[in-house]
Amino acid sequence: MQCAICENRCLIPENGTGICGMYTVNDGIQMEKYPDQYLVVVPSEIESMPMLHYHPGGTFLQLCTVGCNMRCCGCVSWVITESVDAIRGALHSLTPEDVVARALAEGCRGIMFCFNEPAVSFLTFKRLASRAREGGLLVGCASNGCFTEEAFRDLLRHIDFINIGIKGSSDETYALLGARSAVPVFRNLQLSIESGVATEVAAVYVKGREDELRETARRVASLSPDIPFQLMRFIPLAMADGSQEPTVREAETLCREIGGLLSYVYLFNSPGTEHLHTRCPRCGEIIVRRGFNGPMCAHVTHWREGYVCSCGFTPPFSGSPERDGGAQVLGYFGGYKTIMALESVQTVLAFLGEREPAVIASVLQRILESGYIKGLYERGKRVDSWLEIVDHYALIAGREAQAGELRAFIQHHVSLVAEGARAVTHRPRVYFSLGHPLIAVFGDKFECNLVELAGGHCVNGEIRRDETPGMTIAAETLNRLDPEIMLSVGALGYPPQDYHAVCLQAGLDVRAVRQGRIHSLAPYNASGRPDWILGFLHMATIIHPELFSFDMEMLADEFYRKFLGISPGPDGRRRSIAHPRVLKSRVAFRENEPLPGLQLTSA
Incomplete structure (x- = not known):
């Protein structure tokens, strides 16, 4: 039987499946394999979908299933789109009435299907959408837009808003992702606009494909220059090539x-950017102010009353903003951070040697059902409590012995540094940023506590914190803190030379900038994954080079061989080491060489 839902138009054999693996045929009838079953159901801000011009700051019940009808390299949701076999056991059944009751109880304005493609759970989504609307809720989804025309018209009858993710403008690009053509996506985009459904576009920016993105923008602008256009800066997750990441x-x-083609262009995955704000296309004044809030997410911090610019112009928005800021995406629960948390569970299991899909599914199911995931953020702030997280996963998976070996390795190396740092007479003032120098890491986070263990004083703890996700600080604040060393968590699109230039442009006059003591921890991790221990050792060498001189290449090779059974190779910058294709094939990989501290003079 030919599936008529997406443009893959798979021929599904009796008792078989198509490309997405989510539909089968029994007695000549196409049906879902996992009807009314969900992986994640959590209230969140609509900006975490993301939608920017629709009920800003509004709380919506965010949900997903598993699977996808495309295979995008670097997918932020790979853990649920490419690991269906590993996590299908973590799905839980909820009737449409159950979901609607949950949304109403949480005070949500509506329901949004995101993280994975709604086309793979189309029947479930339609049932839910119908019931939600009966209950007075708004309904929307994020989609790659590769529906057949008939199915997409059907979808539009069930929804109020949609974000259509466009991967490129050429058939060649879509062929690389397993799709037939780009034509259906732009056709469906036009249908969505004509239907009156609130429509926004998300377009991936892969380095080297600027011309294709320009063509995408031109084609969107030809439909309407007022369509909100979200530029998603490519981050090399999963098996992606790190050279494809633009700064x-x-x-x-x-x-x-x-912005010369479209009135409202936004930039995601870029800490510190000014391109998340809505500006008046006439005079340039900021009408809605937003901040970076993790991958694919934003957070509304301020807006002009009625969205009216002081010049009198009003950009197209739907719905009034939520005064209390909505369900903020804090910690590891809500928005795409939920998916990243699930990936972190699978990553820890990988370091414990667990590859069995049924066991992985069992652990994820226990974590989700017990609500344990909600406490990960607090539990993961210190070494001892982080090790307890590993022990918890190991107990569920029956991997206590392997967890013991990992614990011994980490505790041994932490003790080496802690003992050496105990005798220091000077604890350098260290500032930790999230890519951009003015996006501060919360002072109580894991990486800041590692600074203290390594013999430094993390000045982030001196910054006054509110409950807003992320912590954007003023240049004056950082100047007052006057750090001797500035550390950046990963690259996050700011190479050292760009980071230093931003420091100068921001008017930062601190010892770290003047003396060139600016360091990125890339390629080493500093929190979450078990290989944070490598980032910690690298950090110790940076903070106290007179005490520590760890051979990071040798330690990385020892660590990955011991706990993953793989050896660093010449390629693979910042890939997800728990990705199933890495673990299955045992392909060699290697992160970039650590970046030395800059030797720069102040301008």
Whole structure:
């Protein structure tokens, strides 16, 4: 039987499946394999979908199933789109009435299907959408837009808003992702706009494909220049090639160029960017102010009353903003951070040697059902409590012995540093940023506590914190803190030279900038995954080079061989080491060499 839901138009054999693996045929009837079953159901801000011009700051019940009808390299949701066999056991059944009751109880304005493609759970989504609307709720979804025309018209009758993710403008690009053509996506985009459904576009920016993104913008602008256009700066997750990641500066330059075609262009996955705000297309005044809030997410912090600019212009928005800021995406629960948390569970299991899909599913199911995931953020702030998390996963998976070996390795190396740092007479003032120098890491987070263990004083703890996700600080605040060393968590699109340039542009006059003591921990991790121990050892060498000189290449090789059975190779910058294709094939990989501290003089 030919499936008529998406443009893959799979021929599904009796008792078989198509490309997405989510539909089968029994007695000549197509049906879902996992009807009314969900992986994640959590209230969140609509900006975590993301939608920017629809009920800003509004709380919506965010949900997903598993699977996808495409295979995008670097997918932020790979853990639920490419690991269906590993996590299908973590799905839980909820009737449409159950979901609607949950949304109403949580005070949600509506329901949004995201993280994975709604086409693979189309029948479930339609049942839910119908019941939700009967209950007075708004309904929307994020989709790659590769529905057949008939199915998409059916979808539009059930929803109020949609974010259509466009992967490129050429058939060649879509062929690489397992799709037939780009034509259906732009056709469906036009249908969505004509239907009156609130429509926004998310377009991936892969370095080297600027011309294709420009063409995408031109085609969107030809339908309407007022369509909110979200430029998603590519981050090399999963098995993606790290050389495809553009810097934030490169992405901002492209945003400004595309802004000549479209009135509302936004930049995601870029800490510190000014391109998340809604500006008046007439005078440039900021009408809605937003901040970076993790991958694919934003957070509304301020707006002009009625969205009216002081010049009198009013951009197209639907719905009034939520005064209390909605269900903020804090910690590891809500938005795409929930998916990243699930990936972190699978990653820890990988380091414990667990590859069996049924066992992985069992652990994820226990974590989700027990609500344990909600406490991960607090539990993961210190070494001892982080090790307890590992022990918890190991107990469920029956991997206590392997957890003991990991614990011994980590505790041994932490003790080496802690003992050496105990005798220091000077604890350098260290500032930790999330890519951009003015996006501060919360002072109580894991990486900041590691600074203290390594013999430094983390000045982030001196910054006054509110409950807003992320912590954007003023240049004056950082100047007052006067750090001797500035550390950046990973690259996050700011190479050292760009980071230093931003420091100068922001008017930062601190010892770290003057003396060139600016360091990225890339390629080493500093929290979450078990290989944070490598980031910690690298950090100790940076903070106290007179005490520590760890051979990071040798330690990385020892660590990954011992706990993953793989050896660093010449390629694979910042890939997800728990990705199933890495673990299955045991392909060699290697992260980039650590970046030395800059030797720069102040301008």
